[in-house]
Amino acid sequence: QVQLRESGPGLVKPSQTLSLTCTVSGGSITSGDYYWSWIRQPPGKGLEWMGAIDYIGYTHYSPSLRSRTSISRDTSKNQFTLQLSSVTPQDTAVYYCAAGRSIRASNWSDYDYRGQGTQVTVSS
Numbered sequence: 001q002v003q004l005r006e007s008g009p010g011l012v013k014p015s016q017t018l019s020l021t022c023t024v025s026g027g028s029i030t031s032g033d034y035y036w037s038w039i040r041q042p043p044g045k046g047l048e049w050m051g052a053i054d055y056i057g058y059t060h061y062s063p064s065l066r067s068r069t070s071i072s073r074d075t076s077k078n079q080f081t082l083q084l085s086s087v088t089p090q091d092t093a094v095y096y097c098a099a100g101r102s103i104r105a106s107n108w109s110d111y112d113y114r115g116q117g118t119q120v121t122v123s124s
Helices: none
Strands: 003-007 018-025 035-041 048-054 059-061 069-074 079-084 093-100 118-122
Touching (some): 018 118
Antiparallel strands (some): 035 093, 069 079
């Protein structure tokens, strides 16, 4: 059973860079034809797909966040990471990592596995 777990700071100050790590167990991020995605859900809003790294290592980003987002991976640790720069209070959300065979999906039914999510608040 593949399991994903997000980790990172719960509070980030405006203008700083948000960094989150997703640790994957029970499966390899280099196999399985999966897109390993970051998704977020601001309070009172729907899911927003942010970007993904595929099993080959290519990255894909939401056009609206491309200029501030970077996704990378550490295959030795079976982890992939999200960096979101120049954050504002509008970036406050629950952040999830997930794995699915579709890209840019914004419904949980499109993902085979996901983490439980981590709350990130942007505030001074």
